Amino acid sequence: MKKLLLPLLSVVAFQMVSCQGKGKPSEPSAREEKPNTNYKPAFAGQTRITPVKTSTPYSVEILNTSLGKPWGIINLPDGRFLITEKSGFVHLVSKDGKQATKITGFPKVDSKGQGGLLDLALDPDFSTNNMIYYSFSEPVEGGNHTAVGKAKLSSDMKSVLNPTVIFRATPTYDGDKHYGSRLVFDKDGNLFVSTGERSDKETRVYAQKTDNYLGKILKITKDGKPAAGNPFIGKAGYKPEIYAFGIRSPQGLAMDEKGQLWDIEMGPRGGDEINLIKPGKNYGWGDVTYGIEYNGDKINNGTTQKEGTEQPVYYWDPVVSPSGVAFYTGNIDEWKNNLFIGCLSAEHINRIVLKDNKVVGEERLLLDQKERFRDVLNGMDGNLYGITDSGKLYKISKK
Numbered sequence: 001m002k003k004l005l006l007p008l009l010s011v012v013a014f015q016m017v018s019c020q021g022k023g024k025p026s027e028p029s030a031r032e033e034k035p036n037t038n039y040k041p042a043f044a045g046q047t048r049i050t051p052v053k054t055s056t057p058y059s060v061e062i063l064n065t066s067l068g069k070p071w072g073i074i075n076l077p078d079g080r081f082l083i084t085e086k087s088g089f090v091h092l093v094s095k096d097g098k099q100a101t102k103i104t105g106f107p108k109v110d111s112k113g114q115g116g117l118l119d120l121a122l123d124p125d126f127s128t129n130n131m132i133y134y135s136f137s138e139p140v141e142g143g144n145h146t147a148v149g150k151a152k153l154s155s156d157m158k159s160v161l162n163p164t165v166i167f168r169a170t171p172t173y174d175g176d177k178h179y180g181s182r183l184v185f186d187k188d189g190n191l192f193v194s195t196g197e198r199s200d201k202e203t204r205v206y207a208q209k210t211d212n213y214l215g216k217i218l219k220i221t222k223d224g225k226p227a228a229g230n231p232f233i234g235k236a237g238y239k240p241e242i243y244a245f246g247i248r249s250p251q252g253l254a255m256d257e258k259g260q261l262w263d264i265e266m267g268p269r270g271g272d273e274i275n276l277i278k279p280g281k282n283y284g285w286g287d288v289t290y291g292i293e294y295n296g297d298k299i300n301n302g303t304t305q306k307e308g309t310e311q312p313v314y315y316w317d318p319v320v321s322p323s324g325v326a327f328y329t330g331n332i333d334e335w336k337n338n339l340f341i342g343c344l345s346a347e348h349i350n351r352i353v354l355k356d357n358k359v360v361g362e363e364r365l366l367l368d369q370k371e372r373f374r375d376v377l378n379g380m381d382g383n384l385y386g387i388t389d390s391g392k393l394y395k396i397s398k399k
Helices: 201-207
Strands: 058-064 071-077 081-085 087-095 101-103 117-122 131-140 141-155 161-172 183-185 191-195 216-220 242-245 249-255 263-266 272-277 313-314 321-328 339-343 350-353 360-364 375-377 383-389 393-398
Touching: 071 375, 071 383, 081 117, 087 117, 117 183, 131 161, 141 191, 141 249, 161 191, 161 216, 183 249, 191 249, 191 263, 249 339, 263 321, 263 339, 339 383, 350 375
Parallel strands: 071 117, 249 321, 321 375
Antiparallel strands: 058 393, 071 081, 081 087, 087 101, 117 131, 131 141, 141 161, 183 191, 191 216, 216 242, 249 263, 263 272, 272 313, 321 339, 339 350, 339 375, 350 360, 375 383, 383 393
16 A cells, blocks of 8 residues: 655644743633623532643644544554544554554545544554454435444554444434544443434434434443443333433543543533533433523523433533543643643633542643644653644643
């Protein structure tokens, strides 16, 4: 297969020191932004938390500018990167970010709108089986749906072998939005999958219904079967793969150092959320939100709290459009166990400081880059990485 060498910018770049009294303020006016509603939070600290500011000097470098339309980024055990491209292939990127080649052989994707080849995860036994898992918008008669596949990486790392779809989030729908689709393995080797409710009002109702896979957090085995211990196994009217429901557009999914699962999802106009996902719980979308319709109408008469539904740990109004997320365990001590979120419309990387599962601080990083950050990675080398809709690979490291 022909090697694709990506042209790039030399590794440099924007030395951005963030320390007390120096550099550009990271979030001077976030709490002053006009909200879309006058809804009241359910508890103190649920929104517009006090901004914090990193004191450790750090560097920001652009390692690559030619990644097309990337969506997901992970590390291989040797430190190289796998980065999905929405059109249907994966970039294999060297540890320094300078060299990239194509990995092909993935199934056809529907790349219109928010669709394409989306997230990636390594098999927990990757070192012995070379298997990867991936999510994508699968085109079929009548529309498309979120699908999860698995395949073996070839020994030359140029293609995948025997790609197999292990799960399809039906019903199929003729749309191009809200596929969700982040993938996270737990310590037992089961796979969490987030799915969106496909955006339109006619599909929104599926998020509250449990006989389908739209607007859900799912937990499946490596073969796509319901994971043992799932909360609704054997319960009439519930798909056994469902772990939690009432989800809108979940492009962020990550596990913290305690093994807790966190979902970060986009709201409508207002109402982006951080949720701590617990088995069997209803996270409210369709019935409960801190946002409004794009045309300004209230959703469900402005209901923000309802018995039987979970409150978000945190929400934003106006939105930041959160996408991929990661908990940080790297070289900057004050960032340890902080949640980092790639933000699209708000064009920054968001740093969330958590204490006892509550948000106690927020910082907006790289605002000066004016980039839509699609995903972030807690790199195995101790650095933080981000990919953007414009095809860039960023590295944020301690100075």
